[in-house]
Amino acid sequence: MLNVDTGAGAGQVLYDQGLTRMHEVSDARRLRLLETREGLPEILWVVLISGGVVIVTFTYLFGLKNNWAHALMVAALTLVICGILFTIGSFEYPFAGEAKIQPDAFEEVLRSFEQD
DSSP: OOOOHHOOOOHHHHHHHHHHHHHHHHHHHHHHHHHHHHOOOOHHHHHHHHOOOOHHHHHHOOOOOOOOHHHHHHHHHHHHHHHHHHHHHHTTTTTTTOOOTTTHHHHHHOOOOHHO
């Protein structure tokens, strides 16, 4: 006759499931860390910068009677496009640099786990 301790079997199943979940969490963390080192693809930078150059170049085709107004419009558009490209570059690595994602939300979740 076979002795089967159902309590030990259930404990082993729970242990196995917990271990599986910990491996899944570890794998997800490893993937997140890998993604933090990856920036924007180079082709995207080429498209963004060349698109900005094309847009600013097209503004020279619009003729205005007042050259100062035309120069001001071109300068303003150039400034806006450069600002957008700078912002995209700042957020290329979201977990490092000046504009980075802070761990406040993760720390709040850890505190709530500790309270439970």
